[in-house]
Amino acid sequence: MTEKKPDKQPRTGTRSTVTLQQVAERAGVGVMTASRAIKSPHLVSEKLRLRVQAAIRDLGYLPNEYAGRLASNRSKIVVFILPSVSSGVFRFIVQGAEEVLSPLGYQVMVTAASHSLEEEEAACWKILGWKPEGVILSGTDHTDAMRAMLLAAEIPVVEALELGDQSIDINIGLSHQDAGRAAARHLLDRGYKRLGFLSSNMENDYRAQRRRDGFLSVIKEAGLSVICDINQSGKVVFESGALAAKQVMASGIDVDAIFCSSDELAVGAVSAALRAGRKIPQDLAIMGFNDLDISAHMVPAITSIRTPRVEIGRLAAEAILTRIAGDPYPARIDVGFEIIVRETT
Amino acid sequence: MTEKKPDKQPRTGTRSTVTLQQVAERAGVGVMTASRAIKSPHLVSEKLRLRVQAAIRDLGYLPNEYAGRLASNRSKIVVFILPSVSSGVFRFIVQGAEEVLSPLGYQVMVTAASHSLEEEEAACWKILGWKPEGVILSGTDHTDAMRAMLLAAEIPVVEALELGDQSIDINIGLSHQDAGRAAARHLLDRGYKRLGFLSSNMENDYRAQRRRDGFLSVIKEAGLSVICDINQSGKVVFESGALAAKQVMASGIDVDAIFCSSDELAVGAVSAALRAGRKIPQDLAIMGFNDLDISAHMVPAITSIRTPRVEIGRLAAEAILTRIAGDPYPARIDVGFEIIVRETT
DNA sequence: CTGAAAGCGCTTACAG
DNA sequence: CTGAAAGCGCTTACAG
Structure with missing residues (x-):
């Protein structure tokens, strides 16, 4: 009773914000005109527009x-x-997406959900409260509830990175299975026969699983079998690659070449092999995936599979913009990939 | 006239959103109770809470x-x-900041402004419309207008990464000048006398300028002078490091050791030197800054200066939370740095 | 524990 | 070109 303000006053009492209303008053115009002077200046006479702008500046209106x-x-x-x-x-x-969205005044919001499809679904539920005009997801593996939720939102949805069989709306990416197959073929073509596969945290990485599938299938088709197949745990990927490589070398398994499910793993593997005195690729060939910048700068430079990742983002953004504009957009775009042969194979 | 709906109806007509109102009706409670069942469930009887939750589920309310x-x-x-x-x-x-903020229900929003202080000011103006409860900036160089704007917003402001003389509110970081000095001292201690400095896009990187200042000052104090001082343009930093190193080697300048203003540059420089047949560190010592993961995995592993970057983010977030809670927080925290000596020096 | 009503600071169809 | 008024979907001090 003593602390509180004696007379009942509107809840706005304590807010110190400058409002459009105040701007309009100061400029001597209606709020509508003030609003328009900001959002659609061309609809307002220069005289009033200038007065509104001055008021905005004077008041520090946001x-x-x-x-x-x-x-x-x-x-x-x-x-x-x-x-x-x-x-x-x-x-x-x-x-990539931000490059096309930001100049148009769109705000990009990113949510991480790495542990499971259920976590992804929960994240989706929360983020939809922001009423996005478009959603970009990774991959095509999602819970049914999430698919339903997205469909109900009636907004363009892009599933990026991976090309899947069933997609919610628009699917932009590449076949990771084909990439795995291409990796195996490359290694086989080079004459390597005793091939290994290396991944990390593959449980939650569906794309890595697909690459592995493709890789293994080609090996099998060639009448061979994979020599080692390691799924390293842990999040520090450079280190995981190094640890796994050490493990393989210590085990005495006779491997010719290893396909790593990411370039980070490949960097670690190259590093560990070099330190163990192995010659690359003579003693051990190593191949990565994604073609991150670092791969070209390692010595020896790492053979990898280039994915147009920035372009995927750009295309995803354009897809959403196209749909917002009411125009049609292809349901599926295969951006492909490219093997970049360097010194490690 | 023909296309439009004949009877004038509220603007909401076309919205397909489920509202709290509808949830309340379905649950047979007031909107207040529905609101509370979501935000402060403990204030609502279990019976009504359950009814509200069921209504939310049935309606797919967001x-x-x-x-x-x-x-x-x-x-x-x-x-x-x-x-x-x-x-x-x-x-x-x-x-680092997200790790502490997200679990508490805070949404993190990131805006990029890389070209100038004016661009940063404009970005600040825009972003303040989201009425953030805290702002985290990089460095302590800002326009006066931006400082004023932030002060007027009356929210906690953390200037992170660099320790400056004048800060707006809270300053968490390290002295980049001291880091530059430490780098020079390390190289001098190792017996290198002909030192070079390498940076990229330093015009817009105040922290790199400070590191350079510190580096040069120690060299001068030792009665020496810097042998080469290259500011490489271009954004691809690995590549910039490689290009600059090539340039130095081609020029015939006799350099013992190079301090690179970032690890990315150091990686590129190491790569180029190796490819040019130089022995590291015998022919050329190279040192980086930030101690990114990759530095430890290069062969040879790169000597660098470790900055507690994730921790800076964490501290910044905690500072803001502390201030939001109304508690005091130190105006300045020096998180320090550490020289990590590896094989390239 | 529960709820009617006012208010948050904008935008916009409509009428001048 | 300009403006009064209603409405967006919530929250909350207050009173029961």
Whole structure:
């Protein structure tokens, strides 16, 4: 009773924000005109527009993003749901999308969900409250509830990176199984016969599983079998590659060549092999996936499979924009991949 | 006239969203109770809570984030304004902050502004419309207008990474000048006398300038002078390091050791030197900055200066949370750095 | 524990 | 070109 303000006053009492209303008053115009002077300046006479702009400056007015979005029912937001925000290949997708979305005034929001499809579903549920105008997902493996939720939202959905059989809406990516097959073929062509596969945390990486499938199938078709097949745990991928390589070398298994499910693993493997005194590729050939920048700068430079990751992001963004504009967009785009042969094979 | 709906109806007509109102009706409770069942379940009887939850499930209700934030005047958002979202050291800061913020329900928003202080100011202006409860910036160099804007917003502001003389609010980082000095001392201690400095795009990297200042000052104090001082342009940093190193080697300049302003440059330099047949460190010593994971995995492993970048992000987030809670937080935290000596020096 | 009503700061169809 | 008024979907002080 003593602490509180004596007279009942509106809840707004304590807010110190400058509102459009105040701008309009200061400029001597209606709020509508003030609003238009900001959003559609061409609809307002120069005289009033200038007065509004001056008022904005004087008052230090900042449009409230929540009020605007609530009233207009347009979020100008595109969300990503990815296994990781900043690591591996994902940040390049976000980067590519941001390059096309940001200049158009879209806000990009990224949510990470790496542990399971259920976690992804939960993340999706939360993020949909931001009423995104488009959603970009990784891969085509999702829970049925998540698919239903996305369908109900009636917004363009891009499943990126991996090409799947059933997709929710738009699917932009490449066949990771084909990439695995191509890796095996490359190694076989080079004359390697005793092939190994190396991955990390593959339980939650469906794309790596597909690469492995493709890799193994070609080996089998060639009448051979895989010599070692290691799934390293742990998140530090360079280190995982090094550990796995050490393990293989210590085991005495006679491997010719290893296909690593990512370039990070390949870097670690190359590093460990070199330190163990192995000659690459004579004693051991190593091949990676994704063709990260580092691969070309390792000595020896690492053979890898280049995926157009930035372009995937760009295309995903364009797909969403096209659909928002009401135009059709292909349901499926295969961006392909390319084997970059370097010194490690 | 023919196309439009004949009878004038509320603007909401076309919205297909499920609202709290509808949830409340279905559950047979007031909207207040429905709202509380979601936000503060402990304040609602189990019976009604269950009914509300069932209604939410049946209807597929998603709380509108804009309406909620507008009404409550709490954004639960922390924003970052950084030179880059996903590259170099910045993504680790975001990662560190996200680790502490996300579990508490805060949404992290990142804006990139890399070209100038003016661009940063513009980005700040825009992002403040989201009414963040805290802002994290990189470095302590900002325009006066930006400082004023941030002060007027009356929210905790953390300037991260670099320790400066004048900071807006909270400053968490390290002295990049001291780091540069330490690098020079390390190289001098190792017996190298003909030292070089290598950076890229230093115009917009105040921290790199400070490292250079420190580096040069120690060399001068030792009665020596820097042999080469290259500022490479271009964004591909591995490649920039390689190009600069090639340039130095081709020029015939007799350099003992090079301090690179980032590990990416050092990786490229090591790679180029190796390919040119130089022995590292005998023919040329190379040292980096930041101690990225890759540095330990290069062969030879790269000597670097470790900066606690994830921890900086974590601390920044904690600083903001502490201040939001109304508690005091130190104005300045020096997180220090550590020289990690490896094989390239 | 429960709820009616006011208010958050915008946008927009409509009428001048 | 300009503006009054209703509405967006929530939250919350207050009173039962």
